[in-house]
Amino acid sequence: MIRQRRRSVFTALAGALALVLAACGSGGSDTGTQEQFSAEDVQAALDAGGTIKVWAWEPTLKQVVADFQQKYPKVKVELVNAGTGDKQYTALQNAIAAGSGVPDVAQIEYYALPQFALAKSMTDLKSFEADKFEGTFSTGPWTSVHAGEGIFGLPMDSGPMALFYNKEVFDKHGIAVPTTWDEYATAARALHTADPKVYITSDTGDAGFTTSMIWQAGGKPYKVDGTNVKIDFSDEGSQRFTTMWQQLISEKLVSPVNGWSDQWYQGLGDGSIATLVIGAWMPANLQSGVAAGAGKWRVAPMPQWEAGGKATAENGGSGLSIPTAGANKALAYAFTKYATAEEGATTRTKGGAFPATTAELSSQEFLNAEFPYFGGQKANEVLAQSAKDVVGGWSYLPFQVYANSIFNDTVGKAYVSDTKLSDGLKAWQEASAKYGKDQGFAVN
Amino acid sequence: MAPPQPATVVPDVDESATLGADKPEARKTRKTEQPRRRRSWVGWRFVAPFLVVFALVFLAPIVYSIYLSFFQNRLVGGNSFVGLDNYGEVLTDPQFWSSVGRVSLFLVVQVPVMLFLALLVALAVDSGRLYGRNFFRLAVFLPYAVPAVVATLMWGFMYGTRFGLVGNINEAFGITLPDPLSPEWVLTAIGNIVTWEFIGYNMLIFYSALQVIPRSLYESAEIDGASQLRIITSIKLPALRGALMIATIFSIIGSFQLFNEPAILQKIAPNAITTDFTPNLYAYTLSFSGQQYNNSATVAIVMGVITMIVAYLVQLRGMRKDG
Numbered sequence: 001m002i003r004q005r006r007r008s009v010f011t012a013l014a015g016a017l018a019l020v021l022a023a024c025g026s027g028g029s030d031t032g033t034q035e036q037f038s039a040e041d042v043q044a045a046l047d048a049g050g051t052i053k054v055w056a057w058e059p060t061l062k063q064v065v066a067d068f069q070q071k072y073p074k075v076k077v078e079l080v081n082a083g084t085g086d087k088q089y090t091a092l093q094n095a096i097a098a099g100s101g102v103p104d105v106a107q108i109e110y111y112a113l114p115q116f117a118l119a120k121s122m123t124d125l126k127s128f129e130a131d132k133f134e135g136t137f138s139t140g141p142w143t144s145v146h147a148g149e150g151i152f153g154l155p156m157d158s159g160p161m162a163l164f165y166n167k168e169v170f171d172k173h174g175i176a177v178p179t180t181w182d183e184y185a186t187a188a189r190a191l192h193t194a195d196p197k198v199y200i201t202s203d204t205g206d207a208g209f210t211t212s213m214i215w216q217a218g219g220k221p222y223k224v225d226g227t228n229v230k231i232d233f234s235d236e237g238s239q240r241f242t243t244m245w246q247q248l249i250s251e252k253l254v255s256p257v258n259g260w261s262d263q264w265y266q267g268l269g270d271g272s273i274a275t276l277v278i279g280a281w282m283p284a285n286l287q288s289g290v291a292a293g294a295g296k297w298r299v300a301p302m303p304q305w306e307a308g309g310k311a312t313a314e315n316g317g318s319g320l321s322i323p324t325a326g327a328n329k330a331l332a333y334a335f336t337k338y339a340t341a342e343e344g345a346t347t348r349t350k351g352g353a354f355p356a357t358t359a360e361l362s363s364q365e366f367l368n369a370e371f372p373y374f375g376g377q378k379a380n381e382v383l384a385q386s387a388k389d390v391v392g393g394w395s396y397l398p399f400q401v402y403a404n405s406i407f408n409d410t411v412g413k414a415y416v417s418d419t420k421l422s423d424g425l426k427a428w429q430e431a432s433a434k435y436g437k438d439q440g441f442a443v444n
Numbered sequence: 445m446a447p448p449q450p451a452t453v454v455p456d457v458d459e460s461a462t463l464g465a466d467k468p469e470a471r472k473t474r475k476t477e478q479p480r481r482r483r484s485w486v487g488w489r490f491v492a493p494f495l496v497v498f499a500l501v502f503l504a505p506i507v508y509s510i511y512l513s514f515f516q517n518r519l520v521g522g523n524s525f526v527g528l529d530n531y532g533e534v535l536t537d538p539q540f541w542s543s544v545g546r547v548s549l550f551l552v553v554q555v556p557v558m559l560f561l562a563l564l565v566a567l568a569v570d571s572g573r574l575y576g577r578n579f580f581r582l583a584v585f586l587p588y589a590v591p592a593v594v595a596t597l598m599w600g601f602m603y604g605t606r607f608g609l610v611g612n613i614n615e616a617f618g619i620t621l622p623d624p625l626s627p628e629w630v631l632t633a634i635g636n637i638v639t640w641e642f643i644g645y646n647m648l649i650f651y652s653a654l655q656v657i658p659r660s661l662y663e664s665a666e667i668d669g670a671s672q673l674r675i676i677t678s679i680k681l682p683a684l685r686g687a688l689m690i691a692t693i694f695s696i697i698g699s700f701q702l703f704n705e706p707a708i709l710q711k712i713a714p715n716a717i718t719t720d721f722t723p724n725l726y727a728y729t730l731s732f733s734g735q736q737y738n739n740s741a742t743v744a745i746v747m748g749v750i751t752m753i754v755a756y757l758v759q760l761r762g763m764r765k766d767g
Contacts, residue, residue, distance in 0.1 A: 090732050097735070118519055205715055227520045256606075258714065263607060399519065405719065405733035412715030416627055435734065440520030 037128045037330050042337075045330035049074025052331050055082045055092065056107035058156065058318070059284065060351035064344040068335060071343075077335060085109060089401050092323070096121050102325040104332035108153060109318040110144035111208070114224070114398040116321065117147035123322040124150035128333045136341050140390045141356040145319050147398075148226065153319035154340040155356035157348070159279025160386035161212060161302045161315045164286070167375070168296040169198060169274045177300050181244050184275075184303045188253040191274055199255035200248070202273050205415045206259055207407035208315060209277075210241070210425075215313035215394045217241045217305055221429075224395050228442045231397070231433050233425040240305060242421040249415060256415070269293045277302060279315035280383040284352035287373050294372070299379040302386065312386040313394070317356070354383060361387060399439060403432040512741035519735075530742040539720040540743060544750065546631065547722050551699040554635040559691055562643045563684070566650035567676060581651070585644035592641060596708040599637045600625075604712075625713035634705045642698070646691045653687035654680060689762040693755050700751045703728070723747045 054065070054077055065077045080103065082088045089112055095101045096119075108116060116122045130151045134142070141155030163177070170177055170187075173194040178184040188200035203209065214221060219237020223230035248254050255273055257263045267273035269292030276282065286297060302312050320336045322329055338344045341357065349355045349366060360366055361384050370376045397403050410431055411424035436443040488495075516526040534540050568574050569581050587595065602609040603624040610621050624633035657679065665675050703724040710717040710725075719729040723743060731740035 086733065093735055094732070097737070115519070258712070261712075402734050405729065408714040409718040409720065412718075413627075416715045438518070438736070438739075440518035 035127060035329075037333065039129070042128065042330050042334045045328065046072050046075065046334050049076075050328055050331050051076040051078065052104035052326075052328055052335060053078045053080060054105040054107075054320075054335065055080050055088060055103040056105075056320070057081050057084045057088065058107055058348075058353065059288070060348040060353045061107075061339065061344075063351055064339045064347050067343065067347060068338050071338075072334075075331065075335075086112075086401060086405060092116075093121075096323065096325055099325065102323045104326040104328055105320050105322055105336055107156065107318050108321045109316060110141070110314070111211075111396045111400045111404070113145060113152055113319065113321065114147045114396060115401050117150060117152040118398045121323060121325070122152045123324050123326075123329060124152060125154065125322070125333070125336075126151055130154065133341055136358065137356050138358050138361055138387055140314055140387065141317055141319070144314070144317065153321035154336050155317070155319045156340050157281055157317055157353050158356045158387060159281050159314050159316035159354065160383060160390055161216065161277060161279055161312050162382055162386050163275060163277055163300045163302055164282055165275040165298055165300060166268075166271055166273075166293065166296050167298045169271045173198075177298075178303050179301070180307050181303045181305055185244060185247055185253075188248055189251070192253050197272050198274055199267075199272060200253060201275050201277065202255035202257040202259065202264060202267060203245075203249075203415070204256055204258050205408050205412040207404035207411075210407070210411065211396070212279075212313045212315040213241045213245070213277075214238045215391060216302065216311050218311070218391060220393060220395075222395050222397050224398060227398075227440070229397060229433075229436050230444055231429045231436075232444075233422075233429050238425065239422065242425065246414075246421045249421065265289050271296075279317065280354040280386065281316060283354075283371065283373065283379060287352065295375050298374050298377055299382045301382055310389045311391050312389045314390055319356075397432065397436070398441070399432075399436060402435055403428070406431055406435075509741040509745055512738050513745055515738050517735075517738055526738075530738055531746065534739065534742045534746050540723065540726060540746075543720050543723045543726050544747075547699055547702055550631060550635060550702065551696060554638060555692065555695040555699060557635075558639045558642055559646055559688070559695065561639070562646035562691070563650055563688075565643065565647045566654060567680065569647070569651055570654040570680070571672070581647075584647055587641050588644040588648075590641070592704040593708060595641055596637055596705045599633070599640075600709055600712045603633055625709065625716055627716040630709065630713060630716040634702070634709065637705050638698075638702075642695070646695070649687050649691050650684055653684050657683050685762070689759065692758060692762070696755050696758060697751055700747065700754070 049072070052075070054061070056079065061079060065079045069075060069077055082091045082103075088107070092103070092106055092108075095103075106122075108122070113122070117124075126149075133154065136142075137155045138158065140160070141158040145151055145153040145155055165177055167177075169191070173191060175187050175190050175194075176183070178187045184200065191198045191200055211221075214233075214237055217237040217240040219233075219235050219239075219241065221231060221233045221235060221238055223232075255267060257267055257273070264273070268276070268286070268290045283299075286293060290297075301310075304311065320340055322332045322336060326332055339348070345355055345357045345360055349360045355361055355366070367380050367384060368378055369380055371379045407428060410427035411421065413419040413427075414421040414424040433443045513530050514525060514527060515523055516530065517523045565584050569577055569584075574580055590598075601607075605611045605614065605621075605623045605625070610624060613619070614621055622629050624630065624636075661679050662675060665679060670678070701724055702722045706717050706721045706725055707728070710719075710721070717725075719733070720726040724747070727740045727743040727747070730736040730743065734740075
């Protein structure tokens with residue numbers, strides 16, 4: 001009896017195992033040479049029609065989808081908001097790993113794209129002759145969608161940084177708008193002394209902000225050559241940033257409110273958060289999220305490390321990419337092209353998005369647009385200038401999504417304890433390097 | 445196909461069709477054992493539906509996790525069999541052990557406090573001297589009916605030092621309470637939420653155990669002149685030992701599996717709750733933001749084994765006391 005029971009249990013186990021093995025056998029992805037598509041193939045796909053699923057959170061895409069469906073009545077585009085930023089990447093990575101439910105088109109931020117490109121999860125758009133768009137997009141975003149030899153997305157927007165400030169607060173306390181980071185720190189002290197409820201900005205540790213600040217300061221902590229990766233936060237640019245920002249943290253001059261929380265929006269509206277150093281996509285968010293700030297906010301160039309300088313950096317910005325596991329790639333590419341390089345780009349710019357196409361960036365209509373929210377200021381002039389002054393030579397890690405997810409474990413300590421920002425960055429560097437090695441990269 | 449056989453309970457069913465792992469030759473050689481064998485096969489047929497479900501929903505995930513834990517899938521280099529390497533890595537991973545240390549501390553402090561309070565409430569409700577007993581019982585139990593996610597969000601708002609209850613108290617009395625969401629206090633803050641959630645649940649376990657004590661015992665104790673305290677120590681507490689054991693084991697498992705509360709508070713206090721705050725949260729991060737499914741599976745298995753060992757040791761100790 002005992003022997004039989006064992007055998008039956010074994011049979012059951014074997015059955016279960018077989019099932020499991022069958023389930024995970026389907027996850028493989030082919031890494032062979034890619035299919036080539038010509039312009040005729042793409043046109044044929046549009047004529048034939050069909051349905052594609054687009055995962056994106058960018059608000060102006062809604063109108064683009066509507067226009068696209070109107071223009072090509074046979075095509076149905078399902079626009080799904082599968083989360084913003086890393087939440088969407090998690091969902092996307094899981095869908096790709098599972099081999100089902102993968103969208104045809106996905107919005108991916110520039111910092112995250114190398115990771116997807118490396119895993120061969122996204123289609124190299126050179127197979128659609130996307131290289132002919134050289135010159136269509138401004139240099140920063142166009143470089144950002146490249147990984148190695150391939151082009152893994154078409155740029156949708158970009159985020160050259162600028163100083164958004166609440167003019168009312170500055171005027172009230174008679175403080176000049178800072179043009180250098182030294183002035184910024186001085187203004188931070190003056191504002192907080194004048195009214196203890198007012199902070200120059202809020203920061204609780206944000207990987208995107210920190211890396212962009214280091215970028216502007218001329219730091220190049222990440223050096224990537226294929227699978228050889230160097231991480232070093234001890235260079236001059238990184239130190240410039242940590243020295244300055246450490247003062248603000250130590251003197252408690254930055255508000256401990258988490259970005260994008262309700263309190264944050266409230267603070268932007270009631271004047272307790274006086275400035276934001278952030279990407280050029282912010283106006284749309286201010287207009288929709290901070291109605292109380294209408295007329296009070298203005299845009300100024302990003303504060304400089306040297307008086308009279310012009311250096312800026314990118315913060316955020318994303319493109320549309322086509323997952324390799326997607327079903328209808330020709331149609332997916334048709335939509336991607338429409339939304340980023342063709343009519344869609346114009347539609348989105350009108351909707352308040354910051355364009356990545358040179359045509360839109362230099363159009364008089366765009367530059368001369370007066371924003372009632374910014375008191376009639378021609379805000380795009382400042383932002384477009386910033387796009388031209390982005391410091392070159394920056395690169396993100398091929399596993400930046402993960403690195404950013406552990407930012408608060410390490411650098412976050414600097415915001416809630418005596419840990420120095422520079423030590424936090426060092427810990428982040430080590431944790432990122434460890435992950436890189438685990439993933440098979442040659443680190444440092 | 446079946447060899448000649450005497451009349452049976454289920455004559456029409458062909459055995460080999462259902463569980464056909466048997467060879468006819470083997471059957472012939474064991475012909476003499478037939479009646480005994482038949483009984484056992486019939487039994488298996490009855491439990492087969494359960495076994496299939498059991499294999500699918502209980503065994504398959506475990507087997508799959510074990511299978512995953514033997515591989516290593518890298519961004520560069522792809523999937524490869526690595527044997528026990530993942531286990532070696534997890535067992536020497538300081539992040540893993542710090543998270544185990546954290547939940548162990550939580551277990552040692554929070555569980556006794558919670559069970560003691562639950563016991564106190566159960567005894568109070570059982571004593572029959574409490575005014576509004578039913579209301580009291582329901583009120584204490586109610587937090588358990590609140591989903592953990594909602595409870596945590598609620599407490600998270602209260603803990604806020606700027607707009608929350610803590611902030612309001614600070615403002616109203618001009619004092620500075622310690623920030624519950626700072627790295628030093630956040631584990632205590634989570635302990636408070638969990639205690640609030642589960643006192644009622646444990647109270648109910650104790651209360652129902654107290655209810656089955658024959659009333660006649662109390663009567664005879666009273667006749668003998670025993671005080672209420674004596675009744676508690678000599679009658680109620682010994683009768684509660686089994687229930688106490690069960691509640692303890694549930695709480696141990698619950699502590700080691702701590703996930704909901706820190707995962708939700710992490711959004712509010714990202715610098716205080718790290719991604720490796722508890723073993724479960726660590727496994728979650730490895731899997732969902734790190735794409736390290738293999739390491740994640742290994743952490744899950746190691747943690748499962750640790751939980752089993754601790755629960756078993758506690759049970760062993762409890763049983764020895766019994767005997």
